[in-house]
Amino acid sequence: MIRAAIVGGTGYGGMELLRWLLAHPGVEVGAITSRTQDGPVTDHHPHLRGLTTLAFTAERAVDLAKEHDVLFFATPHGVCAKEAADVLEADADVKVVDLSGDHRLDSGAAYAEHYGKQHPHPERLAEAVYGTPECGAREALRTARLVANPGCHAYASLLALWPLYREGLVTGRSTVCSVTGSSGSGASPGAGTHHPERFGNFKAYKPLKHQHVPEILLALDAAADGSPAVVDFVPHSAPFSRGIHVTAMVPVAPGTETAAVEAVRTTYADEPFVRLVPKGTPEVRAVAGSNFADVAVTPGDGVVCVTVAIDNLGKGMAGTAVQNMNLVCGLEETAGLLVPGAGL
Numbered sequence: 001m002i003r004a005a006i007v008g009g010t011g012y013g014g015m016e017l018l019r020w021l022l023a024h025p026g027v028e029v030g031a032i033t034s035r036t037q038d039g040p041v042t043d044h045h046p047h048l049r050g051l052t053t054l055a056f057t058a059e060r061a062v063d064l065a066k067e068h069d070v071l072f073f074a075t076p077h078g079v080c081a082k083e084a085a086d087v088l089e090a091d092a093d094v095k096v097v098d099l100s101g102d103h104r105l106d107s108g109a110a111y112a113e114h115y116g117k118q119h120p121h122p123e124r125l126a127e128a129v130y131g132t133p134e135c136g137a138r139e140a141l142r143t144a145r146l147v148a149n150p151g152c153h154a155y156a157s158l159l160a161l162w163p164l165y166r167e168g169l170v171t172g173r174s175t176v177c178s179v180t181g182s183s184g185s186g187a188s189p190g191a192g193t194h195h196p197e198r199f200g201n202f203k204a205y206k207p208l209k210h211q212h213v214p215e216i217l218l219a220l221d222a223a224a225d226g227s228p229a230v231v232d233f234v235p236h237s238a239p240f241s242r243g244i245h246v247t248a249m250v251p252v253a254p255g256t257e258t259a260a261v262e263a264v265r266t267t268y269a270d271e272p273f274v275r276l277v278p279k280g281t282p283e284v285r286a287v288a289g290s291n292f293a294d295v296a297v298t299p300g301d302g303v304v305c306v307t308v309a310i311d312n313l314g315k316g317m318a319g320t321a322v323q324n325m326n327l328v329c330g331l332e333e334t335a336g337l338l339v340p341g342a343g344l
């Protein structure tokens with residue numbers, strides 16, 4: 001059995017990781033941390049009653065390293081950046097899966113620009129593998145010690161864009177509209193995420209300035225003409241709890257639209273967690289609670305439209321984190337994850 005610890009167990013990511021890991025046939029959860037709670041985890045996460053007797057611990061991540069094979073950091077930006085280096089040094093075999101944005105970019109300067117703080121260990125950025133198994137990272141993940149789990153908007157967008165960039169089919173700037181549910185903002189209520197503000201409301205935020213854009217661009221190959229990929233990205237906040245829905249409009253040369261559709265379909269034909277939607281378009285309720293991404297692609301005139309639905313807490317976060325753990329720990333990639341969503 002793989003022994004796993006969760007750092008940041010009271011938040012939505014920690015909650016969702018625990019839900020997946022308790023049902024995983026090859027994993028035992030040894031510890032789940034909190035600075036603010038010390039009782040049974042089921043007092044805080046009542047939907048897990050009857051499934052675990054774990055209690056929150058305040059143990060430091062570095063002290064958990066020796067007794068665990070893998071540590072998940074489901075913590076705000078800045079925590080894993082500080083602590084991962086000590087964890088990786090404390091035990092030569094331990095692996096770290098970072099759900100925050102701390103290891104997704106390629107330089108301390110880029111991190112400072114997009115996250116507004118200095119990275120305490122920029123030397124670790126080159127070692128981190130960006131954890132997108134469906135978008136080219138599967139083999140690198142098998143030997144990784146430090147995984148930078150992708151952002152939720154970023155992964156939904158990449159699932160739409162990556163096959164087209166990889167095949168060199170893109171001829172100009174792509175436009176992506178990504179709509180997220182409120183659990184994307186984490187468990188601590190804020191002015192913009194409070195229920196009366198979200199319910200019945202819909203708005204864009206951080207247009208063209210979201211911090212997930214640089215990780216999207218880093219993961220895309222250059223466009224067909226060799227110039228760097230350009231993606232105009234606008235996130236929106238919607239009045240549902242779980243889910244991300246992406247609409248990507250990608251320019252392609254006239255006459256290559258059918259090849260573009262085929263590129264998307266071929267890329268995902270054998271992917272266990274990507275479902276090509278044969279009829280209609282992806283819906284967030286069809287993936288909520290699951291690790292699936294539903295994808296549809298429609299050809300236009302010099303453009304293709306790719307739509308994607310994921311659960312931001314599933315494929316956009318904890319589901320992919322468990323999939324990445326399976327890969328870095330040498331387990332079956334799908335172990336513990338082939339579960340349907342609730343459907344409603």
Ligand SMILES: NC(=O)c1ccc[n+]([C@@H]2O[C@H](COP(=O)([O-])OP(=O)(O)OC[C@H]3O[C@@H](n4cnc5c(N)ncnc54)[C@H](OP(=O)(O)O)[C@@H]3O)[C@@H](O)[C@H]2O)c1
Pocket residue numbers: 007008009010011012013014033034035036037073074075076077079099100101150151152183184185186187188312313316317
């Ligand atoms: N929500 C999403 O859809 C989503 C998707 C992809 C990625 N992410 C990223 O994943 C990370 C976690 O997101 P979340 O939504 O789970 O956040 P959250 O609900 O706000 O939870 C954050 C957790 O971190 C703990 N924590 C806070 N400061 C800490 C510190 N200094 N040291 C140790 N633990 C600390 C908190 O526990 P205590 O206060 O009890 O200690 C809490 O359990 C974030 O970086 C987020 O950007 C989120």
